Each structure stands twice: as C-alpha cells, then as structure tokens.
Amino acid sequence: MKLEKIAKINTGLLTTRKKAKSKNLSKGIYKLLTVNAIDNYGNINLDKLDDFYSNEKISNQYLTKKGKIYIRMNEPYTSIYIDEENEGILFPAYFVEIELRNINFLPEYIDWYLNSDKNKRNYLKAQSGTLIPSINQKIIREIEIPEKTLEEQEKILNVYKLFKKQMELLDNLKIKEEQKFKAITDKLIEG
Template structure:
C-alpha cells in the first residue's frame, strides 16, 4: 500500500513577510535594499522570472525565515496555487505574504519531487475547494500543513525531480521562442508598412 505523509510532519511551513511592516518610508530609514518576489515573477510553469523582481527598501536586516534558500518551496496562496522549488541562483530574495514558505526538515524528501507533487491537479483542486475569500480565494496555512503526498523511494523521487526540471526548462524555452517570434513578427510588420513588401526582410 502506498504510504502518504503529511507536510507538517516533514516540513516547516510559514507565511511570507507582510511587506508594509518593514518597509522604509524615507531614504534615511533604509537599512538594506533587497530584491522581493512578486506575483509577476512567479511563473505558472514553475519557475521564478528574475526580470520581474522588485526592489524592497527595508528598515532593518530581515529575519532569515523570510529570505529564500536553495531547495525552499514557495506556494502561491492565490489561484493557480503554483509551487516553485528555489534554485541556488534564486536564493537571497524576500518572500512576501502572497506566498507560503515550505522548508524540508527531513532528508527522506527531495524538494524537486515535493514541488512536482504540489503542482499536481489533484492537490491544486483541493486547495481551490478549501480556499477562503470570495474575490480572491486564498489557501489557509493549515490546509497546506495538512496536505498529504505519496512517499516513494529516494531513487524514484530523484528521477521525478529530474524529469520535472526538464519539463520546466522545455516550457521556458518554448516561452522564450514564442516571445522572440512575436518580436520578429512586429519588426516584419513595421518594415512592410514603412517600405512595402519589396523592402521587407
């Protein structure tokens, strides 16, 4: 029989920082400028887009619990409830209260595997059903703590984690290709309008 584990038994789970509590209002109040994760930087395909981070002026050095660490898992608390595994190059950013922070405290769980499972349709649907709020349904922290995932062997977890990474890379490449194609088409359209079909290249 497949063994299920509850997140609260293998992870430390908390909410991100309420930004206004530590935000400097004047230049003289600034103790440190951080990069902060935003909803726009949180790609639905499962990666953090570093181009859309914002600057955050803090009145003090922030507690480490609000700063991303490699292998953290961040869960967007509003729809579509995407989970993202933090990579090494994404460490050191401020995590706002728009996201839940999931930090593993057991070696038997691979963070890539866990983020893959948290992005499954089954878990996302359960989050949607249990979300609170009418305008913007938000997941309760307790719902995340009570989330259960199947525990497979370590080798299987590593394999699934690698497959998940490849899937995300493929989606990123496809997104990049789409953007480049759009830019090409815009430039082509400009040339056609400006110089006619003969001058279009």
C-alpha cells in the same frame, strides 16, 4: 503522508510593518518575491523582483534559502524550489516557506507535487475569499504527499525537468516568432 509530518512550515514577512516611509529613510534594500516574478512552472525571473525599502534590517528567517520551497497562498498557488541563484530574496506573508525535515523526500519532488494539476485542483476546492481567493496554512499542512522511493522521485524529477526545459524553449520560440511577425508587419506597413 501529510506535509506537516515531514516539513516545518513558516509564514513570510508582513511587509507593511517593515516598509520605510521613503527611500531616503531606508535602513536596507531587499529584492522582494512578487507574484509577477514567478512563472507557472515555478521559475523566478530575477528581473521582475521588486525593490523593498525597509525601515530596519530584516531577519534572515524571511530570506529565501537554498533547498527550501515557497508557495503562494493565492492563485495560481505556484510553488518554487530555491537553488543557489535564488537565495536571499525577501518573501512576504502571502508566501509560506516549507523546510523538509524527512530525508526520504526530495525537496524538488515536493515542489513538483505542489505544482501538479491534481494538487492545484484541491487548492481551488479549499480556497476562500472572493476578491482575492486564497488558501491558508492549514490547507498546506494537510496536503497528502504521495510516498515514493527516492529512486521513483528521481525518475519523476527527470521527466519534470525535461518538461520545464521544453516549455522554456517553446516560450522562447514564441517570443522570437512574435518579434519576427512584428518586423514583417512593420515592413509591410512602411511599404
């Protein structure tokens, strides 16, 4: 089933029109969703969000909301599912918001599918632009979502959550091993 049949899809804020000329003239400060704040698995690193100084109060329609999905329109086209920890982040125009309207689909399942290698290969085939390759909203709207029962979706999500947890543990292990190696190297250099 096409994504547009089960979800409402909205574009993010064109931030250039709302950016304050200086911090002193700002009418509000918002955390801004950026490319660097999202890992390959759709996790948001809150420490990597940018501060956005706005020339006016931003409408709530441009702030992330629990239960919705946001997808980058440029490579690597990562989607993110928003939980209560990640609400209220300003999302710019190079993201689209996906709000499910069909109770037969779990938003986390849609997020999983949008992040799947199979789906990302389709993005690569459909992308345009050479300097900054991107996809458009039409591509997102026409994504074919595999229809699964809610029970099947839950099973997929359990495996996906386990995979994400394993990747997080491996990433943390890698960081610790790099720190250990640097400490050993420093000791060897110092004698």
